[in-house]
Amino acid sequence: MPWDNDMSDVKHHLTEALLMSYAAGTLDEGYALVAASHISLCDACRAELQSYEAVGGSLMDDADAVHMSEDALEATMALIDAAPAVRPRVLKSDRVLPGPVQDYVGGDLSDVRWRAVGGGVRQAVLKTGDKSMARLLSIPAGAAMPDHSHGGLELTLVLKGAFRDEDGRFGPGDVEVATEHVHHTPIAEEGEDCICLAVTDAPLRFKGLIPRIAQPFIGI
Amino acid sequence: MLTTYATERPTKHAGGIGYGRRMISVRNETRVDMEEKVAANDNWVAMIGKVRDSKDRAAFAALFQHFAPRVKSFLMKSGASESLADECMQDVMVTLWTKAHLFDASRASASTWVFTIARNKKIDALRKMRRPEPEDLVWGPEAEPDAADVVTLRQESAKLTKAILELPQKQRELIERVYFGELSHSEIAKVTGLPLGTIKSRIRLALERLRHAMG
Ligand SMILES: [Zn+2]
Numbered sequence: 563m564p565w566d567n568d569m570s571d572v573k574h575h576l577t578e579a580l581l582m583s584y585a586a587g588t589l590d591e592g593y594a595l596v597a598a599s600h601i602s603l604c605d606a607c608r609a610e611l612q613s614y615e616a617v618g619g620s621l622m623d624d625a626d627a628v629h630m631s632e633d634a635l636e637a638t639m640a641l642i643d644a645a646p647a648v649r650p651r652v653l654k655s656d657r658v659l660p661g662p663v664q665d666y667v668g669g670d671l672s673d674v675r676w677r678a679v680g681g682g683v684r685q686a687v688l689k690t691g692d693k694s695m696a697r698l699l700s701i702p703a704g705a706a707m708p709d710h711s712h713g714g715l716e717l718t719l720v721l722k723g724a725f726r727d728e729d730g731r732f733g734p735g736d737v738e739v740a741t742e743h744v745h746h747t748p749i750a751e752e753g754e755d756c757i758c759l760a761v762t763d764a765p766l767r768f769k770g771l772i773p774r775i776a777q778p779f780i781g782i
Numbered sequence: 783m784l785t786t787y788a789t790e791r792p793t794k795h796a797g798g799i800g801y802g803r804r805m806i807s808v809r810n811e812t813r814v815d816m817e818e819k820v821a822a823n824d825n826w827v828a829m830i831g832k833v834r835d836s837k838d839r840a841a842f843a844a845l846f847q848h849f850a851p852r853v854k855s856f857l858m859k860s861g862a863s864e865s866l867a868d869e870c871m872q873d874v875m876v877t878l879w880t881k882a883h884l885f886d887a888s889r890a891s892a893s894t895w896v897f898t899i900a901r902n903k904k905i906d907a908l909r910k911m912r913r914p915e916p917e918d919l920v921w922g923p924e925a926e927p928d929a930a931d932v933v934t935l936r937q938e939s940a941k942l943t944k945a946i947l948e949l950p951q952k953q954r955e956l957i958e959r960v961y962f963g964e965l966s967h968s969e970i971a972k973v974t975g976l977p978l979g980t981i982k983s984r985i986r987l988a989l990e991r992l993r994h995a996m997g
Pocket residue numbers: 572574575576600604605606607608
């Protein structure tokens with residue numbers, strides 16, 4: 563299995579605000595996809611999420627009583643008698659993509675339908691129902707991600723390979739959280755193409771189709 | 783018998799409180815009895831076990847009487863109309879029945895588990911988006927939850943509940959606004975000081991054991 567399940571070498575995690583919003587069920591779809599994918603790979607964030615869910619449980623437990631219709635239990639039992647059995651999610655054992663991403667792709671990495679965006683970089687847009695914009699990106703080893711601008715929060719989760727930018731090295735399972743004020747230029751490490759899930763709250767605009775290579779600050 | 787729901791608990795709110803609007807309950811001097819919370823959770827855990835193992839309808843009725851009004855209240859505070867809240871509440875309780883085998887008492891209290899089901903229905907019904915879900919870690923047939931983890935988690939859960947209910951009112955209201963969907967993730971920085979330390983490490987330990995058991 564390419565994933566070491568408890569990825570204890572994950573170094574860049576979700577923020578408390580993202581985990582709390584995920585627990586509350588208020589994150590935009592694309593960000594929720596990054597959160598669910600990272601949690602699938604990171605037990606530290608899974609434990610933190612579950613503690614935020616415990617907060618929700620405590621609040622709900624203390625909720626004020628509301629009026630219930632008299633036939634509520636009966637009506638629910640009738641639904642139970644008609645309910646189909648729960649089918650577990652089936653994942654390939656030698657997968658590259660975490661389960662939540664597989665749900666959007668409809669398969670694993672080999673099923674992704676890539677489109678070239680220039681400079682050897684490929685992308686595949688994952689369809690979300692709201693304004694958030696989720697894409698898989700494949701950046702050739704040693705190349706930079708195309709220069710782009712984004713309006714608000716950008717989350718980037720590494721799925722394979724690694725990239726570096728001003729904030730350090732990001733390997734499989736790591737999430738980079740970038741606000742609109744951060745100008746960052748991720749560059750894929752040598753040796754392996756870097757595949758990541760990138761989510762913004764508006765479509766990305768590429769400034770040019772030729773990726774810049776080898777920025778001086780990483781010393782290549 | 784079911785009409786007793788409305789009087790099941792003394793109402794603590796002090797005026798200006800309504801349902802169906804996004805309103806925050808006003809509470810005075812909430813005292814929480816830890817022992818009582820632990821015993822109540824043990825009871826619900828046992829009931830969920832009976833639903834799982836023997837499709838026990840009496841156990842389900844008891845769970846329904848406790849959780850259904852709370853789920854409905856949560857949904858209405860989150861912006862659902864009464865009829866939508868009723869519909870979703872039924873879905874939540876059906877899920878409790880069909881997914882009883884997925885409940886893991888070493889990682890969540892009964893209330894927490896029901897909350898996550900209610901939260902998911904809320905997203906499905908109110909937000910009309912797809913709902914990305916993490917891969918689940920399910921106990922295999924040979925890997926039962928560690929009994930010591932179950933015991934300590936229920937104590938940590940009761941402590942957390944107590945701490946949350948006893949927060950200063952302003953802070954408590956802020957947290958309710960997060961969970962009822964009134965604060966976006968960029969506004970959450972204002973919410974601080976949640977006492978999550980021990981429960982977090984407890985859940986982490988249970989996860990580590992589970993990973994180990996799954997090999
Ligand atoms: Zn993490």
